[in-house]
Amino acid sequence: MIPDVDNDSIVYLNGQYKKLAEATISVLDRGFIFGDGIYEVVPAYQGKPFRMKEHLARLERSLAALEIRCPLKAADWQSLVANLLQQHGPGDAMVYLQVTRGVARRDHAFPVHALEPTVFGMVSPFTPPGVAQRTQGLSVITIPDERWLHCEIKSVSLLGNVLAKQQAVRAGVDEVIQFRNGFMSEGASSNIWAVRNGELLAPPRDNLILEGIRYGFMQELAQAAGIPFSARPISREEVDSADELMLTSATKEVLPITRCNGKPVAGGQPGPVYAALRAGYDAALRSL
DSSP: OOTTSOTTSEEEETTEEEEGGGOOOOTTBHHHHHOOEEEEEEEEETTEESSHHHHHHHHHHHHHHTTOOOOSOHHHHHHHHHHHHHHHOSSOEEEEEEEEOOBOOSOSSOOSSOOOOEEEEEEEEOOOOOHHHHHHOEEEEEEEOOSOSOTTSOBSOOHHHHHHHHHHHHHTOSEEEEEETTEEOOOSSSEEEEEETTEEEEOOSSTTSOOOHHHHHHHHHHHHHTOOEEESOOBHHHHHTOSEEEEEETTTEEEEEEEETTEESGGGSOOHHHHHHHHHHHHHHHTO
């Protein structure tokens, strides 16, 4: 039994729905042994998944990058998510999906014979950001990015992200902003955005960041609001002097960063670009 978890909640494991406490895998599963697998997180509002198509596309990209056979078709993934949300009942929720290469003798190389991937899914309650986070903003610290060089894969090998998040916890802040070779990459579990002279800036879509589903969505929102957008390397100096900073993730949606390394960002208040993007985000959620 897992403390502080609903062990009677229904999860999906390899074609079966069962109670969480009854869901088990082999200790030789390569996800357990090597972190050889990928995952995806889909937020749902009142039972309705948000940006489902984009989440499934990223799941398939991650599987392809690891040369893991995609075990389900798009319609099957959608049914799986719908079934888990139905088990969860009304309210906002977060669906977690994970696929590993499967069970094999422990050997670093990919197994010669094809494996049956391990597929796991669960759903948890999800509380969207509240008024205080929206209006007061979040605090961050900056740290070196010490992770590996394939951050574009949504891999379950998240030790680097875990260590980065723990630095935020110990510093008493909400998130970190990581830098590699003097340029901003991302947070421990979020994408980071800067605003300079009214332009929304994002790091390039490359192997140094995990392109969040909200990355493309923010670009759409900026275009709709008439806000210039640019994806390019962003220096530490540009971050330090930014007019606005903000972060995005599946569960944080879009939130302003109002303190960085103990100092206020642009007066310590959410800025006008954030307000415009937040309004667009809320309109999209209402359309669900």
